Amino acid sequence: ATEKLHAYPYKDVPLCWRRLYTDASLVKSLCEIFIALKTEKEKESWKHIVKTLDMALVMTGAPGNDRKKMIFHLIEKVESIIKNIEEEKKEFINVTESLVKRQIDDNERESYFEKRTKLENTNIPAIKFPLSKLSSPSLTTFTSHVNTLNPTPFILTSCISHWPALSTNPWANLDYLLNVTGKERIVPVEIGTKYTDDSWTQKLMNFEEFVEKWVKNPINDEGIAYLAQHDLFAQIPRLKEDIMIPDYCFVDTKQYFISSNRVQYIPPPDVIINAWFGPQGTISPMHTDPYHNLLAQIVGIKYIRLYDPSETLKVYPFEHNDFLGNTSQVFFIIIALLFLLQNKFVDIETPDLERYPLFASANYLECILEPGDMLYIPVSWWHYVRSLTISFSVSFWF
Structure with missing residues (x-):
């Protein structure tokens, strides 16, 4: 077998x-x-x-x-x-030794993820072309927007803060996450900076190994590891109890053809849910999805850049490639520039314009996605994603 x-x-x-x-x-x-x-x-x-x-x-x-x-x-x-x-x-471990290690007041105690997020939050790119934001839009408003001729992405706020994953059972608490998922549970992990690299590979490992070796220590000789686009919730149903499928995923959406990148949109029979969990520095190369997407940010922050389907020729998609047909050849090089006036480093996404000259004129929108935010990405919109801290996101395709 x-x-x-x-x-x-x-x-x-x-x-x-x-x-x-x-x-x-x-x-x-x-x-x-x-x-x-x-x-x-x-x-x-x-x-x-x-x-x-x-x-x-x-x-x-x-x-x-x-x-x-x-x-x-x-x-x-x-x-x-x-x-x-x-x-x-x-029972054989010295009780006193155990107490000394945990001699921290509960009110002052911070999870590993929360501490790391605060430490890593310094390198945040400046946003030139921000996405619009809507606070808890009505289903009517959302449906109308999704079914316009050319729907645009935007951030939904105040929609998921009540989820246990963001409140009573915070996924930002490493101990809780390990306990619920089970340290020995096997998960598929991507190894490598991005899936377009020749050295990129996949590996099955237990969840504790992934967290201890890869999430806690993002600087690793073997590269960066990412639990990406995996239906973790079908594998571990207890984790699904901490989130909810947004009502927005059940609105009536129209089937249509996107001529700019020759895509036929047909809604999936059921909402497709995937987990995205990894350390600072994980990258999803610029690509498109076959469905509308609501990306919910649970832990940490991400930088996301989006391009309209009309910009398809300017983003240089891989051609004649079944695996990478929805992926751009343009790779963003991360350059840290010292802004003297602000006295801090800012990460700038700099593409290779000599190799991809048309990309310079491609219009885009961008955002910093924070915990509690939910990003609507219309079908066939190109998007590039980079985690600025340890990050846990959930995508809902509909």
């Missing part, structure tokens, strides 16, 4: 092989659970069982009657066993 999964592009794997891999993973896990219970195996054995089940979710989506439900149930039970093993070991 594993061999067959790798014999096809991910989206083209026949259902029969996905089903076989899922069922084989379930049988293997049940056998390992039986052996572990009989022999009182250590934590590592139980962690391996979680990995086996997670691989089925990530690699196949767990098709079949109640297969996903069975996997979620088994993972929950195994994680509780791992937790009990860890708690038993903690």
Whole structure:
């Protein structure tokens, strides 16, 4: 089954092989659970069982009657066993030593993410052509805008601040995020500055390794790591309880053809939700999406630049390339310039205009997306995204 999964592009794997891999993973896990219970195996054995089940979710989506439900149930039970093993070991740890490490008043305590965000907030690009902002627009207003002939992007404010992810269960709290996702859960991670690089690759790793090795330490010999465009919420439903699908995603949208980049827009049957989580410096090269997009910013801040579909020729899209057909060849070089009057560094996005001369005349809009903001990106608008701090965003395609 594993061999067959790798014999096809991910989206083209026949259902029969996905089903076989899922069922084989379930049988293997049940056998390992039986052996572990009989022999009182250590934590590592139980962690391996979680990995086996997670691989089925990530690699196949767990098709079949109640297969996903069975996997979620088994993972929950195994994680509780791992937790009990860890708690038993903690009894042997000196209680005083533990208390000393946490001798900080709760009111003054800041999460790792919050501290890092404050430290990193200094290098914010100056905004020349800002996006407009609307505070909690009505569904009627939003629907009317989306269905205009050439809808434009804008920022929605005061729409998601009530989400638990931004309030009672803050994802900016690293301890909470690790606890909910489960340290041993396997996630797909992109390694490399941008997916257009030859050295770019993907790797499966557990969530704790991703956070400890890559998010906390963005300067890494292996490059930058990014948990990008992954349906983390289908894999870990508990995390989905901290967000809500915006009502704006359910408005009636018209099908239409965008002549400037030859795209036919057809709404998806369901809202497509993806997570974007990584350290400072992650980059999504300028590209387009096949659907309307609401990008909700939960943790940290991002710089985003957008170009109208009418500017398509000026952004030099890759041609005759099925994988990169929606991606621009123009790469922004990050240059830190010292603004003496302001006495601080400002990051400037500087493209290679000798190689892409038409790009100099391309009109654009831009913004700094902050926690609690939600950016509407119309279908086929080109957009470039760079995280200025540790960042967690959620995209809703509709």
